[in-house]
Amino acid sequence: DIQMTQSPHSLSASLGETVSIECLASEGISNYLAWYQQKPGKSPQLLIYYASSLQDGVPSRFSGSGSGTQYSLKISNMQPEDEGVYYCQQGYKYPWTFGGGTKLELK
């Protein structure tokens, strides 16, 4: 199975700050990488797909980049509603796998 390693495990950011979350795949995944945000008691919500495509309705302060085995999610201008846990997911090879999650809090 492809292992997805996220870092950091948790971070806190001030209002308006820019943060980045990294996701490292154990083998190349050809940009078949999605990012999700999950808030407490809710289901995950799609933010980014194919590494850098923004899902409809997602604020433009979210952006994704990367290639090969290394990918990142950037959140510019941190807002209170951005608090939550972020997961990456590879859809390159079955079984599809997720990263361990990054908890983002407002400082």
Added chain:
Amino acid sequence: QVQLKESGPGLVQPSQTLSLTCTVSGFSLTSYSVHWVRQHSGKSLEWMGRMWSDGDTSYNSAFTSRLSISRDTSKSQVFLKMNSLQTEDTGTYYCARTYYGYNYFDYWGQGVMVTVSS
């Protein structure tokens, strides 16, 4: 509007079989795949299996022989059956949708919490 909703028992005894239903609306099961994804409390997500739009299925080998996914297109429902449940199967079970050829989940159900305990 697209909706997926899981239903099923909240409590299952060890060694018994879990049966969950995902009822969808706003799209057709013959155009979209529906997947099952599990989340242990406070933990990450685990892909379990997929019902393809053509009726075929794919499973995570971690659940092979225990897991079965089926559907009833007339009722817009996808079913999960998993036998030989153990306490480590406790968690929240989600159904989620993908479009053919797309490798990400664009809509998720609200999830159903399942506890395996005697």
